[in-house]
Amino acid sequence: MRMNWVNILLELPADAVLREFLEVNGLELPEDFDWTDTPETSRAIVDAVLAHTDLSVRDKLSAKLRASSVLGDAAGKQSMMEVAAFDSSVLIGLASCLSDLHRSFWLYVKFPEIFDRALDINYFDCHGGRAQQHDLNVKTRPNTSDAALAALRNEVSDFYQRELQCGDRSLAYVVERSPGVFLLSVHVKDLATLQLEFDGDDLKRRVGNPNIHSALEYSSSTGVTRSLVKGGAKYHQMLLGAFAQHLLGVNVDAQRLMPPTLDLSKLRLGFDVPQAMNDGFSVLQVKSLTLLSPDNQLKLDCTAMAASDRRCVTELIQDAIPDVLNQNWTVVAAQINLYYPPEIGKSRSKVVSVEVTRKGRLNLHKFDATMQSKLEGYLVALGVLAQGQTLSAVEQQAESSVNPEPVI
Known part of the structure; x- marks a missing residue:
């Protein structure tokens, strides 16, 4: 508030x-x-x-x-x-x-x-949960010169003028959020509007132009982007194409701009990632699953309630309605809870909740860079994410999760 x-x-x-x-x-x-x-x-x-x-x-x-x-x-x-x-x-x-x-x-x-x-x-x-993830398969530091950004702005403006008859002005900035991770922000001038506002004691209608705000996060170490654009796939592809051409110096085909499909089937067996336990978590729980029937006519949302004592929802489904997991229902979304041990003198555990969908949407933007890298590593180790589908370079962490070094 x-x-x-x-x-x-x-x-x-x-x-x-x-x-x-x-x-x-x-x-x-x-x-x-x-x-x-x-x-x-x-x-x-x-x-x-x-x-x-x-x-x-x-x-x-x-x-x-x-x-x-x-x-x-x-x-x-x-x-x-x-x-x-x-x-x-x-x-x-x-x-x-x-x-x-x-x-x-x-x-x-x-x-x-x-x-x-x-x-x-x-x-x-704040809005990263709606971002779409794509793998450009291009790993290079973006060109953030005035000329490159001007070329990007011109292409974005041309697109909006064709599609919506607006966008005759635009601004674009690039910020390096952390080493190798860049955020492109684009502001486009929308169609004029009349706003009813007070001017002193008088009520007047003011002419103004709202701001169309788009953003794109890019990792130069993995080539993965997450884009936040209003308007659907065509608008995402426009921003991704302009970013790749003018800031990365490559032309990308439409196939590269298709959002990934993640394999969530591994979560049927729970969330078994030894590295997470080594990092201090005491309980790993698949809290909820959304499943789609083989004929795509029925969707089922299952959540482990508090009375389940943090058992994985997959175990509860297997006990109650085993046919769901045995008949090739597709896992389309999941929530994974990772619990830290309670602090001394407290009974409640701190929990980290990861949300992931089959269409590649994750809520990892909610966490700081260190935690995000760890969580990506867990998902890579489990096989939910491929090594090239992360914003941070987690290959080494993923390997150590699967084959942890012996403690001497």
């Missing part, structure tokens, strides 16, 4: 950055104003905003304060740290902030362009 501007001001420290922000946006406080960081100071700033006679200044301050708080949570912090990883001065500044909200506000004021790149990362991570 988004915070309102009053709560944001009450939580932010009354420091030099806040003072700069207020002055730049038209709120001049008395020269003798006490900037000691106390709750009373924050309350006095709120009162000064409310008492300001210029409604446009109050509206601008409240709108910008709300915009500055968008990354003020754990996911936003991760996005900011990723985009700042290659700039030590920004990274040090973020680390010195007092809270996630403070970090978001500080970056918004001091480095607005970096803030926007962090927003793009956050957008992809």
